[in-house]
Amino acid sequence: MRSADLLADAFGRVQEAVHQAVEGLSEEELTARVDEEANSIAWLVWHLTRVQDDHLAGVFGTEQVWTADGWKDRFDLPFAAKATGFGHSSKQVAAVRASPELLLGYYDAVHARTLEQIGDLTDTDLDQVVDEAWDPPVTLGVRLLSVVAEDNQHAGQAAFVRGVVERREEA
Numbered sequence: 255m256r257s258a259d260l261l262a263d264a265f266g267r268v269q270e271a272v273h274q275a276v277e278g279l280s281e282e283e284l285t286a287r288v289d290e291e292a293n294s295i296a297w298l299v300w301h302l303t304r305v306q307d308d309h310l311a312g313v314f315g316t317e318q319v320w321t322a323d324g325w326k327d328r329f330d331l332p333f334a335a336k337a338t339g340f341g342h343s344s345k346q347v348a349a350v351r352a353s354p355e356l357l358l359g360y361y362d363a364v365h366a367r368t369l370e371q372i373g374d375l376t377d378t379d380l381d382q383v384v385d386e387a388w389d390p391p392v393t394l395g396v397r398l399l400s401v402v403a404e405d406n407q408h409a410g411q412a413a414f415v416r417g418v419v420e421r422r423e424e425a
Contacts, residue, residue, distance in 0.1 A: 257375060257376070257377050257380055257395070258372050258373055258375040258376075261372045261375070261398055261402070262369055262372060262373070264399075264402045265365060265368050265369065265372070265402060265405075267406070268302075268306075268365075268405040268406055268409055269361070269362070269365050271406065271409035271410070271412075271413065272299055272302070272358070272361050272405075272409050272412070273358060274413065275295055275298075275299065275409060275412035275413045275415075275416050276295065276299055276354045276357055276358055276412070277354060277358070278354070279295065279354055279416065279419070280354075281296075281352065281353050281354075283295070283416075283419050284296040284299075284351075284352065284353075284354065284357070285348070285350070285351050286415070286418075286419045286422075287347075287348075287415075288415060288418055290344060291344050292415070293347055293411065293415070294347060294348075294350065294415065295412045295415050295416060295419075296350050296351060296352050296357060297339065297342070298408045298409075298411050298412040298415070299357045299361060299408070299409075299412055300329070300339065300350050300352065300357065300360075301338065301339035301342075301408060302404065302405045302408040303360055303361045303364050304320065304337070304338040304339055305338050305339070305340075305401065305404055305405070306364050306365075306368060306401050306405055307319050307320050307364045307367075308320075308336075308338050309397060309400075309401050310364075310367070310368055310398075310401065312384075313384045313394055313397055313398075314371045316367075316371070319360070319363050319364050319367050320335070320360075321335055323363055325359075325360045325363065328356060328360075329350075329352060329356065329360070331349060331350060332349055333346070333349075372398065375394075379394060380393060380394050380395030380398070381393055381394070381395065382394045384397050385397065
């Protein structure tokens with residue numbers, strides 16, 4: 255198996271987790287929060303998608319799907335185009351409201367671009383340094399794995415929040 259195939263599988267698992275966390279929920283359920291300081295499913299999925307879009311566009315030298323394909327305008331959020339959610343306040347988290355179709359549409363567009371970008375990568379490509387601001391410098395392989403890890407963490411958090419929301423509705 256090629257490294258590119260492993261990465262495609264890893265990103266595919268993120269896609270499955272994102273869909274499982276979002277599908278079948280209403281906008282109200284997607285924006286529910288465990289408490290007033292917690293992240294909602296909508297914010298978690300928007301954020302993990304923004305990070306993937308931002309980081310991959312950065313290492314591959316492409317425009318983000320967010321702006322290139324009009325997703326920023328469709329979401330109509332009160333944030334700068336470059337915002338990914340890092341450091342967001344509780345008020346900013348609450349501002350992320352979206353339908354499941356919008357969230358999954360953007361995620362799936364970023365996922366498709368990701369598969370295009372990683373499809374022909376070789377092991378040598380993965381050794382290329384893409385960020386010298388760290389010690390040791392970050393390679394393409396490490397950057398891609400860090401995106402997968404962050405995406406999985408946030409998709410798991412979204413699944414947890416979904417479970418809380420569903421239990422509240424049953425009670």
